[in-house]
Amino acid sequence: MKHIAITENHLYSKAYTKGKKHVSKSLVAYALKDYHAKRLMLANPRHEYINRVGLTVSKKLGGAVVRNRIKRVLREALRQVEKEYQVEKGYLLVLVARAGCEKRKSTEVKKELEKSLIQIGLIKTGQANT
RNA sequence: GAACUAAGUUGGAUGGUCGCGCACUAUCAUGCCGAAAGGUAUUAGUGUGAGGAAAGUCCGUGCUUCAUAGGGCAGGAUAACUGAUAACGUCAGCCGAGGGUGACCUUAGGGAAAGUGCAACAGAAAAUUACCGCCUUUUUAGGUAAGGAUGAAAACGUGAGGUAAGAGCUCACGAUAUUCUAUGGUAACAUAGAGUAGGUGUAAACCCUAUCCGAAGCAACACCGUAUAAGAGAAUUUUUAUUUGCCCGAUAAAGCCUUGCUAUUCUCUUGGGUGGCACGCAAUUUUGCGGAGCCUUGUGGUGACACAGGGCAAAGAUAGAUGACCAUCUUCAACAGAACACGGCUUACAGACUUAGUUCGUCU
RNA sequence: GGUGACGUAGCCAAGUGGUAAGGCCCCGGUCUGCAACACCGUUAUCCAUCGGUUCAAAUCCGAUCGUCACCU
Numbered sequence: 001m002k003h004i005a006i007t008e009n010h011l012y013s014k015a016y017t018k019g020k021k022h023v024s025k026s027l028v029a030y031a032l033k034d035y036h037a038k039r040l041m042l043a044n045p046r047h048e049y050i051n052r053v054g055l056t057v058s059k060k061l062g063g064a065v066v067r068n069r070i071k072r073v074l075r076e077a078l079r080q081v082e083k084e085y086q087v088e089k090g091y092l093l094v095l096v097a098r099a100g101c102e103k104r105k106s107t108e109v110k111k112e113l114e115k116s117l118i119q120i121g122l123i124k125t126g127q128a129n130t
Numbered sequence: 131g132a133a134c135u136a137a138g139u140u141g142g143a144u145g146g147u148c149g150c151g152c153a154c155u156a157u158c159a160u161g162c163c164g165a166a167a168g169g170u171a172u173u174a175g176u177g178u179g180a181g182g183a184a185a186g187u188c189c190g191u192g193c194u195u196c197a198u199a200g201g202g203c204a205g206g207a208u209a210a211c212u213g214a215u216a217a218c219g220u221c222a223g224c225c226g227a228g229g230g231u232g233a234c235c236u237u238a239g240g241g242a243a244a245g246u247g248c249a250a251c252a253g254a255a256a257a258u259u260a261c262c263g264c265c266u267u268u269u270u271a272g273g274u275a276a277g278g279a280u281g282a283a284a285a286c287g288u289g290a291g292g293u294a295a296g297a298g299c300u301c302a303c304g305a306u307a308u309u310c311u312a313u314g315g316u317a318a319c320a321u322a323g324a325g326u327a328g329g330u331g332u333a334a335a336c337c338c339u340a341u342c343c344g345a346a347g348c349a350a351c352a353c354c355g356u357a358u359a360a361g362a363g364a365a366u367u368u369u370u371a372u373u374u375g376c377c378c379g380a381u382a383a384a385g386c387c388u389u390g391c392u393a394u395u396c397u398c399u400u401g402g403g404u405g406g407c408a409c410g411c412a413a414u415u416u417u418g419c420g421g422a423g424c425c426u427u428g429u430g431g432u433g434a435c436a437c438a439g440g441g442c443a444a445a446g447a448u449a450g451a452u453g454a455c456c457a458u459c460u461u462c463a464a465c466a467g468a469a470c471a472c473g474g475c476u477u478a479c480a481g482a483c484u485u486a487g488u489u490c491g492u493c494u
Numbered sequence: 495g496g497u498g499a500c501g502u503a504g505c506c507a508a509g510u511g512g513u514a515a516g517g518c519c520c521c522g523g524u525c526u527g528c529a530a531c532a533c534c535g536u537u538a539u540c541c542a543u544c545g546g547u548u549c550a551a552a553u554c555c556g557a558u559c560g561u562c563a564c565c566u
Contacts, residue, residue: 055449063185064467072150072453079149080454105462106454 022116026101026109027074029116030094053078056096070097077110081117 021030055074057067074095101109 066466068450068467069453071449076149076454083148110454 022119024112024116026098026104026112027116028096028098029113029120030096031092031117031120052092054092054094056094058097061097061099061102066102070101073101073104073106073109074113076106077113080106080110081114085114085117 021028055071057070059067061067061070074097078095095113
């Protein structure tokens with residue numbers, strides 16, 4: 001399942017102010033109901049709800065190489081989580097990397113992401129796919 | 131063996147399971163649009179997919195737009211000589227100067243006698259010199275630059291002659307600058323001989339001389355589309371929350387509040403797509419032509435490089451593609467991510483390797 | 495991606511080659527029964543960093559690092 005990226009700045013600020021939030025060691029996760037979910041679903045040929053995902057990695061964490069790697073790790077973690085659980089669709093999901101994220105392994109990041117998504121409520125426990 | 135010098139190469143590999151960008155192919159595999167041809171998305175297969183610095187943006191080009199009869203001023207850049215190059219502030223060779231025992235390294239290296247300025251403090255004086263001193267003369271006046279003190283810098287150095295006292299004033303030796311001649315070299319220049327000079331420093335102060343420079347940059351620019359439009363924020367009012375769609379906290383229910391949708395008003399922004407852009411053009415499906423492209427062979431040159439032959443051309447994203455996990459390799463490898471392209475420079479960089487050479491020590 | 499500006503004490507800052515003005519803060523002293531105010535004194539030697547030109551560099555030149563702004 002591919003993700004559509006969030007491109008507008010106001011959507012990010014909305015997610016920060018109004019969305020649900022959970023902080024863990026290596027990342028901060030924000031989630032907000034997507035008001036345009038229906039329109040996106042119609043545009044999508046598969047007619048399914050889609051989570052729009054935004055990844056935020058600040059310049060403080062390192063150069064371009066480090067930041068690209070963090071983004072890849074976050075995407076991989078999200079992919080693994082979606083594979084294992086039934087994640088609610090139709091949300092804006094913003095993941096912000098914190099300092100120290102570049103040293104973690106992807107499995108640790110995946111566990112933290114899993115935890116925070118359960119806390120927010122996107123994953124209903126007991127619905128494991130596998 | 132130790133300590134160095136110069137040049138260059140490499141910049142993790144292999145296997146397994148998932149996953150990403152682009153190109154091509156596929157079809158009676160699937161969805162949507164379409165009358166159809168077909169288009170698009172998914173799927174499957176094949177191929178391919180980040181550096182030596184991709185970085186800094188410090189120079190030079192191509193390319194694009196604007197400006198431009200021609201010329202000049204202003205402004206900027208460069209600066210020994212000869213060459214290389216599309217061009218350069220780059221590179222090669224060579225000369226001078228400086229450093230090192232040496233291999234070798236460093237060097238923005240024109241002009242101060244065209245002119246202007248500046249040289250703090252100290253010192254008599256920082257440029258047509260004169261305080262003390264020495265000497266002549268009479269008190270006035272004058273000669274002088276040996277010696278003193280200051281300073282970053284004080285009017286070639288040492289010795290002799292000379293003189294009233296002195297002084298390149300003269301001589302010998304030495305240093306510097308410059309002119310001529312001879313020899314070598316394309317030249318800068320070097321060596322030798324002869325002559326001349328003593329006019330401090332600063333041009334990365336203004337300036338002079340010679341050469342070069344139109345400006346802006348792919349967020350350039352072109353096309354499509356688009357202003358009764360699209361997006362965002364704030365406020366207000368009314369209605370509905372039921373059957374397609376969306377949303378629904380609390381309550382027995384209604385009412386009420388919150389949130390969203392719809393409508394109106396005000397404020398702000400000008401968005402979006404395609405090309406440029408990944409060798410190009412023409413025929414056309416493998417040929418031709420072109421190009422500062424890459425690899426390789428040969429020839430010429432001390433070298434930068436040039437010429438000729440053969441082969442290959444395979445990143446092209448647009449919130450931005452190379453990753454994650456496991457195993458093995460003595461090692462969970464440094465600096466680090468293309469964004470129109472190329473030639474340099476500068477800066478960052480773990481480990482490994484190769485070639486040539488120097489000095490010292492030991493042995494033969 | 496491109497273009498430009500700046501960096502001086504803890505903070506704000508002046509500084510046209512000749513040993514860095516000023517204000518706030520801190521510290522010490524005077525004043526006061528004790529404070530505040532006032533007055534006096536005190537803090538730069540590494541002017542972001544490195545190299546060069548010069549007798550001499552915060553200043554001139556080159557490179558590097560950091561911060562900020564603009565083009566959208």
